[in-house]
Amino acid sequence: MDATARLIELLGxxxxxxxxxxxxxxxxxxxxxxxxxxIVVLPETTAExxxxxxxxxxxxxxxVARGAGTGLAGGAVxxxxxxxxxxxxxxxxxxxxxxxxxxxxxxxxxxxxxxHALVGRNLHFAPDPSSQQASTIGGNAATNAGGPHCLAEGxxxxxxxxxxxxxxxxxxxxxxxxxxxxxxxxxRGLMVGSEGTLGIVTQLLVRLTENPPQTVTxxxxxxxxxxxxxxxxxxxxxxxxxxxxxxxxxxxxxxxxNFVSAGLPVEADAVLLAEVVGHADGVAxxxxxxxxxxxxNRATDVRVASDEDERALLWKGRKSAFxxxxxxxxxxxxxxxxxxxxxxxxxxxxxxxxxxxxxIRLMNVFHAGDGNLHPLxxxxxxxxGMTDIVVEAAHEMVCVAVAAGGTxxxxxxxxxxxxxxxxxxxxxxxxxxxxxxxxxxxxARRMNPGKVLPDGARCFDRPxx
Amino acid sequence: MDATARLIELLGxxxxxxxxxxxxxxxxxxxxxxxxxxIVVLPETTAExxxxxxxxxxxxxxxVARGAGTGLAGGAVxxxxxxxxxxxxxxxxxxxxxxxxxxxxxxxxxxxxxxHALVGRNLHFAPDPSSQQASTIGGNAATNAGGPHCLAEGxxxxxxxxxxxxxxxxxxxxxxxxxxxxxxxxxRGLMVGSEGTLGIVTQLLVRLTENPPQTVTxxxxxxxxxxxxxxxxxxxxxxxxxxxxxxxxxxxxxxxxNFVSAGLPVEADAVLLAEVVGHADGVAxxxxxxxxxxxxNRATDVRVASDEDERALLWKGRKSAFxxxxxxxxxxxxxxxxxxxxxxxxxxxxxxxxxxxxxIRLMNVFHAGDGNLHPLxxxxxxxxGMTDIVVEAAHEMVCVAVAAGGTxxxxxxxxxxxxxxxxxxxxxxxxxxxxxxxxxxxxARRMNPGKVLPDGARCFDRPxx
Numbered sequence: 001m002d003a004t005a006r007l008i009e010l011l012g013x014x015x016x017x018x019x020x021x022x023x024x025x026x027x028x029x030x031x032x033x034x035x036x037x038x039i040v041v042l043p044e045t046t047a048e049x050x051x052x053x054x055x056x057x058x059x060x061x062x063x064v065a066r067g068a069g070t071g072l073a074g075g076a077v078x079x080x081x082x083x084x085x086x087x088x089x090x091x092x093x094x095x096x097x098x099x100x101x102x103x104x105x106x107x108x109x110x111x112x113x114x115x116h117a118l119v120g121r122n123l124h125f126a127p128d129p130s131s132q133q134a135s136t137i138g139g140n141a142a143t144n145a146g147g148p149h150c151l152a153e154g155x156x157x158x159x160x161x162x163x164x165x166x167x168x169x170x171x172x173x174x175x176x177x178x179x180x181x182x183x184x185x186x187x188r189g190l191m192v193g194s195e196g197t198l199g200i201v202t203q204l205l206v207r208l209t210e211n212p213p214q215t216v217t218x219x220x221x222x223x224x225x226x227x228x229x230x231x232x233x234x235x236x237x238x239x240x241x242x243x244x245x246x247x248x249x250x251x252x253x254x255x256x257x258n259f260v261s262a263g264l265p266v267e268a269d270a271v272l273l274a275e276v277v278g279h280a281d282g283v284a285x286x287x288x289x290x291x292x293x294x295x296x297n298r299a300t301d302v303r304v305a306s307d308e309d310e311r312a313l314l315w316k317g318r319k320s321a322f323x324x325x326x327x328x329x330x331x332x333x334x335x336x337x338x339x340x341x342x343x344x345x346x347x348x349x350x351x352x353x354x355x356x357x358x359x360i361r362l363m364n365v366f367h368a369g370d371g372n373l374h375p376l377x378x379x380x381x382x383x384x385g386m387t388d389i390v391v392e393a394a395h396e397m398v399c400v401a402v403a404a405g406g407t408x409x410x411x412x413x414x415x416x417x418x419x420x421x422x423x424x425x426x427x428x429x430x431x432x433x434x435x436x437x438x439x440x441x442x443x444a445r446r447m448n449p450g451k452v453l454p455d456g457a458r459c460f461d462r463p464x465x
Numbered sequence: 466m467d468a469t470a471r472l473i474e475l476l477g478x479x480x481x482x483x484x485x486x487x488x489x490x491x492x493x494x495x496x497x498x499x500x501x502x503x504i505v506v507l508p509e510t511t512a513e514x515x516x517x518x519x520x521x522x523x524x525x526x527x528x529v530a531r532g533a534g535t536g537l538a539g540g541a542v543x544x545x546x547x548x549x550x551x552x553x554x555x556x557x558x559x560x561x562x563x564x565x566x567x568x569x570x571x572x573x574x575x576x577x578x579x580x581h582a583l584v585g586r587n588l589h590f591a592p593d594p595s596s597q598q599a600s601t602i603g604g605n606a607a608t609n610a611g612g613p614h615c616l617a618e619g620x621x622x623x624x625x626x627x628x629x630x631x632x633x634x635x636x637x638x639x640x641x642x643x644x645x646x647x648x649x650x651x652x653r654g655l656m657v658g659s660e661g662t663l664g665i666v667t668q669l670l671v672r673l674t675e676n677p678p679q680t681v682t683x684x685x686x687x688x689x690x691x692x693x694x695x696x697x698x699x700x701x702x703x704x705x706x707x708x709x710x711x712x713x714x715x716x717x718x719x720x721x722x723n724f725v726s727a728g729l730p731v732e733a734d735a736v737l738l739a740e741v742v743g744h745a746d747g748v749a750x751x752x753x754x755x756x757x758x759x760x761x762n763r764a765t766d767v768r769v770a771s772d773e774d775e776r777a778l779l780w781k782g783r784k785s786a787f788x789x790x791x792x793x794x795x796x797x798x799x800x801x802x803x804x805x806x807x808x809x810x811x812x813x814x815x816x817x818x819x820x821x822x823x824x825i826r827l828m829n830v831f832h833a834g835d836g837n838l839h840p841l842x843x844x845x846x847x848x849x850g851m852t853d854i855v856v857e858a859a860h861e862m863v864c865v866a867v868a869a870g871g872t873x874x875x876x877x878x879x880x881x882x883x884x885x886x887x888x889x890x891x892x893x894x895x896x897x898x899x900x901x902x903x904x905x906x907x908x909a910r911r912m913n914p915g916k917v918l919p920d921g922a923r924c925f926d927r928p929x930x
Binding site for chain 1: 474479564565566587609611615620622623626632636637638640642643644646648649650651652654655656658659663675678701702704743744745746747750787803805806807831836837871872873874875876879883887890891892894895898899901902904906917918924
């Protein structure tokens with residue numbers, strides 16, 4: 001019996017897809033890379049995932065796990081001959097513990113669906129990537145996703161207490177747990193952000209966060225983006241950690257307003273969206289400090305959302321950014337890089353200069369609080385060679401950020417897109433340590449091979465040694 | 466040339482110790498296990514540590530790294546023939562970045578010395594183990610140490626952003642960094658808590674925490690320890706996360722008052738020490754909620770520290786616990802285990818019953834907020850067989866906690882003391898995954914061998930498979 005027959009025997013014909021149309025549907029994530037899997041399977045239980053992995057091992061097929069496919073770095077894009085394990089049907093909320101403030105969920109659960117299920121309990125799931133209406137919690141964990149509110153709350157790894165994992169040899173592991181500091185090595189933290197290269201997460205115990213008693217959301221407009229950038233770093237420099245501190249440049253503001261009327265000031269060169277949460281007087285005090293820092297940096301307008309509706313509208317603008325871009329041009333390439341806040345202003349200048357030099361249209365929407373830039377190029381991929389130009393420009397932007405003491409990626413992962421840039425931030429010895437981990441968990445290199453680490457990352461892989 | 470000669474050549478005769486007296490001085494940590502090293506070295510730089518590790522490798526000597534030796538689980542106790550690497554001379558504060566709120570420090574830096582060095586800058590290092598006057602930040606990282614204020618701030622791993630590590634083959638690695646989510650696998654998180662079995666940390670980039678604007682410290686007395694325990698879990702259950710929530714039982718209160726007059730109510734069966742921090746009205750509101758929960762649970766007295774001096778005195782009582790015990794009896798055995806807060810009351814009862822059955826003197830001082838129990842037995846080790854009895858009783862207490870859904874250790878590490886209990890919380894498959902990590906970093910098993918993982922943890926080590 002061949003692999004397909006074995007899989008059909010396990011899952012039934014409806015959950016094993018091999019037709020060209022099925023393989024095409026699952027060939028892309030939301031980035032620029034693509035690759036058709038050989039077989040697509042849709043397991044519904046941990047036991048099925050384990051059995052699928054053992055079948056793949058028996059036929060020596062590479063395995064790529066996938067959630068909603070909203071990734072931007074190619075982390076869930078199939079390699080040649082891959083068995084693609086689509087986890088979207090494992091989307092249960094198994095348990096919610098209000099006292100312990102945890103939930104046990106399937107990897108296919110959509111991020112926002114968890115918070116929606118918690119309405120009325122004064123709890124929410126803190127990580128809020130812009131994709132949260134579509135992306136899965138398993139995918140958030142695979143990339144250690146961030147989001148506007150991860151500035152104060154930390155990225156996904158701070159909200160995943162434990163994971164159930166199917167290993168490369170089809171065993172089921174439990175990593176981490178509810179205890180404050182589980183004994184042994186922190187394999188939970190290792191699994192989060194590993195992009196499916198160490199195993200497949202089949203269940204997550206996540207931390208739930210109390211809703212804040214008070215929230216103040218402020219929209220601050222500037223005539224010069226450098227003033228906005230300076231305001232962002234001054235706010236953090238002053239010792240404040242707002243719940244969120246987002247920045248959008250003129251091009252982005254205009255694109256958003258054309259898409260949804262969120263009341264953003266289209267004449268502004270840049271806006272900051274700042275949110276502070278907590279008890280009333282603390283919130284008022286922090287909002288006051290932010291206002292005075294903004295005014296000192298020549299803010300032209302400081303608007304405070306007067307009610308929940310206005311607050312929701314401001315956030316709708318920010319979260320509609322990617323929809324807006326889709327409208328502005330058929331394709332976009334969203335970059336993800338981090339710079340030290342102190343180098344914000346000059347790096348931003350260099351990035352705009354690169355875009356001008358390549359003659360591409362650049363928009364910026366990003367997390368100003370933690371220096372996580374998202375330079376975004378909107379373009380038309382049907383123009384011959386255009387995608388290559390955009391990717392080349394984007395790589396230059398990453399190199400500028402790294403040269404300024406920043407790093408490759410803030411929250412979107414490495415995937416295929418940046419694996420060959422890893423040597424920009426890691427020495428051979430560092431990369432070898434990374435490769436030893438994948439070697440330890442996946443000696444046959446069957447789990448999402450070719451992602452995260454460049455070829456020959458392991459010292460003994462390199463002729464040079 | 467033998468190993469000693471090579472080491473003297475590298476470090477000079479003064480920093481290489483082989484005399485019986487030297488080996489005896491470094492034979493124990495603060496727990497019950499002991500083991501004399503073959504050679505003791507005191508390196509002062511990362512390059513020296515790397516060279517020491519390469520010499521140990523050349524002579525196939527096991528390597529054990531050690532800070533101040535305040536550990537309680539035997540993690541830094543030498544195995545036979547070990548080269549003991551004492552890091553106390555690597556205690557520099559290399560850099561403090563007030564804007565980025567980070568500090569670069571040596572592993573030998575004493576925890577409290579860092580916060581003292583920050584006085585006047587409105588910053589501190591949050592992890593505050595009771596040993597913080599003596600224990601080193603490297604040791605805190607090795608065990609992922611906790612402390613009263615880790616309830617809200619998280620244990621040491623949340624405060625170590627990056628580590629420089631000398632690997633088992635004498636290479637120098639940089640793991641993690643200041644970026645919110647460094648690319649690649651989180652080897653930083655893996656190294657923290659690994660008790661020197663994966664490499665030797667030679668420098669740490671730590672996160673600094675803003676001092677809170679307002680602090681209220683409350684001492685709450687109870688006639689029945691079960692009311693205190695219930696109050697602790699009710700406070701957390703109500704959605705509050707106090708900055709600290711500590712509990713002491715009657716025996717401990719009396720021992721502390723005999724040692725330092727901290728104004729603890731010696732007639733109480735138990736006290737809770739609760740601290741809330743933040744902006745004025747938030748603090749007042751939370752303190753009010755805590756008071757009413759305590760009163761509902763029949764608290765006999767709720768005292769609020771009226772000034773900084775009274776606050777310091779209350780904490781002095783809590784932090785003098787171990788000094789107090791030393792006075793009560795020549796020896797003590799401090800246990801470290803975690804129970805779900807909901808099982809607090811009954812587990813506590815079972816632990817007292819075990820002490821009664823063994824006829825040993827039990828005191829309890831612990832982190833009520835996160836269910837981290839520290840049952841503490843004071844005894845006289847000169848009585849024949851007494852230590853064995855105490856250890857046996859302590860292991861029974863751990864098993865009770867685990868049976869209640871808790872775990873082996875909250876913050877003191879596994880070391881030697883609990884390695885053979887790991888199978889209580891891990892399956893063979895889980896332990897094998899743990900062992901693959903040590904295999905990946907230390908194939909020759911030279912780094913602190915025999916710690917953390919039980920023998921034969923790796924599946925292929927076991928005859929059974």
